[in-house]
Amino acid sequence: MKAAVLREFGKPLCVEQVEVPEPGDEDVLVRIRACGVDGTDLKLVQGFGYRPDLPFVTGHEPSGVVERVGSRVEGFAPGDRVITHNFSVCGKCTLCLSNRANICPHMTAVLGVRNLPGGHAEFLRVPARQLVTIPDGISWADAAVLTDAGITAFHAIDRAGLRLGETVLIIGVGGVGSYAVQFAKLSGCSVMAVDVTREKLDRALSLGADFVIDGTQANVAEEVLRHTQGWGVDCSVDIVGNLDTLGWGLEALRNGGRLVVVGYTPDEYPLSGMRMAQKELQIIGSRCGRKQDLMDVAQLVASGATKSIVTDQLPLDRINEALHLLQAGKVLGRMVLQVSD
Ligand SMILES: [Zn+2]
The missing domain is CATH 3.90.180.10 (Medium-chain alcohol dehydrogenases, catalytic domain)
Incomplete structure (x- = not known):
């Protein structure tokens, strides 16, 4: 073969x-x-x-x-x-x-x-x-991508524990992010998305994002705070995991907010104990998903609810x-x- x-x-x-x-x-x-x-x-x-x-x-x-x-x-x-x-x-x-x-x-x-x-x-x-x-x-192509992109996005949104009416920041709108934007929207959240090219930002909007930020042009955390009346997002989902994106994800959070780390690179991020403690932030790792997540995301995609x-x-x-x-x-x-x- x-x-x-x-x-x-x-x-x-x-x-x-x-x-x-x-x-x-x-x-x-x-x-x-x-x-x-x-x-x-x-x-x-x-x-x-x-x-x-x-x-x-x-x-x-x-x-x-x-x-x-x-x-x-x-x-x-x-x-x-x-x-x-x-x-x-x-x-x-x-x-x-x-x-x-x-x-x-x-x-x-x-x-x-x-x-x-x-x-x-x-x-x-x-x-x-x-x-x-x-x-x-x-x-066949849409089924194939459930095996990693679909299950990973589905599990990450599950780990995020999103609730109706929350605001979520999706960092990175590639394969996993394209589903994460849609699943967060289906969860009843207001969705912000960050990426570094106009094409990906336009794509995020076409998939249902309410607001997009160009990471090359703006201070991402400042943009998020400006757009949330200084409050910050309830949850950030980082699908990239480099020094910049981990910083954006944490700095964009409201007090008591949660960062879900899905993507990773060789970068290591210096964590401030004071910021974590005084703001009661949560950092949640998310790794691919369980077999049940795969079965569930397959049903969701088969229902026609996603692009x-x-x-x-x-x-x-x-x-x-x-x-x-x-x-x-x-x-x-x-x-x-x-x-x-
Ligand atoms: Zn085991």
């Missing part, structure tokens, strides 16, 4: 022929239809954060059709349309048993990221327990071009690779 293989950090991916993976008794073989490309793939190629054993097939945002099932698999059959929950968790620890499996400390693999080869390939082997059925009415976040599509063969466009900031929402028809 054809696959995009990471052979050396810092080098382009190699699109080449590799063996079709063999599913075990509890696995499913999926024929991939589409698979997203995002900042995590850039980090993988560069060797920042996750460093899988090489060679490794990338692709953590796949959608496809069940081709074959292992002898002990129940609930899935050839022809089923599926997406993946990417975390291979223990299922036994306190966190797994209290509906927080996305932070299971005994996670053995992350599909397309480490220990489990991903969906930038014609076929994917995945444990059946990590599959979710795609509801009717969702395209597609997929703005760019290329064939699998052109994955390095896709990564280049992403690196250059040329992808407005999400880039998806078409793997098979």
Whole structure:
């Protein structure tokens, strides 16, 4: 089969022929239809954060059709349309048993990221327990991006604990942010969005943002305070996680406000104990999401309540071009690779 293989950090991916993976008794073989490309793939190629054993097939945002099932698999059959929950968790620890499996400390693999080869390939082997059925009415590309962008935005908004009438600042309107703006709006919030290009700000407005701020032109926190009568936002959701954005997110908060950190970079932010204590601020981490989040966001998107976040599509063969466009900031929402028809 054809696959995009990471052979050396810092080098382009190699699109080449590799063996079709063999599913075990509890696995499913999926024929991939589409698979997203995002900042995590850039980090993988560069060797920042996750460093899988090489060679490794990338692709953590796949959608496809069940081709074959292992002898002990129940609930899935050839022809089923599926997406993946990417975390291979223990299922036994306190966190797994209290509906927080996305932070299971005994996670053995992350599909397309480490220990489990991903969906930038014609076929994917995945444990059946990590599959979710795609509801009717969702395209392959839109289904694919649920697997990471959709679940991540959905879980972040859940972690944010947004309430009707609150004001929320979404920092970064790429793939995850394009959904976060919509989900925050659907939660009944007034939504502000920050990004650094006019195109992304216009896009945020088209997705329902009430007010946008150009991070290159304005002092973001001052703009937020000016727009909230000096009060600040109830919640900031930082989908970028660099020195600037973490500062914007914290400084824009009202007293007692909460910052949800979704994105990250190598940057570290100096935290003021006095600011945290005296303003009673909360910082909340948010990591991808749980399998239930994936099922829920799939239903939400299938209901037609949201607009597609997929703005760019290329064939699998052109994955390095896709990564280049992403690196250059040329992808407005999400880039998806078409793997098979
Ligand atoms: Zn666990």
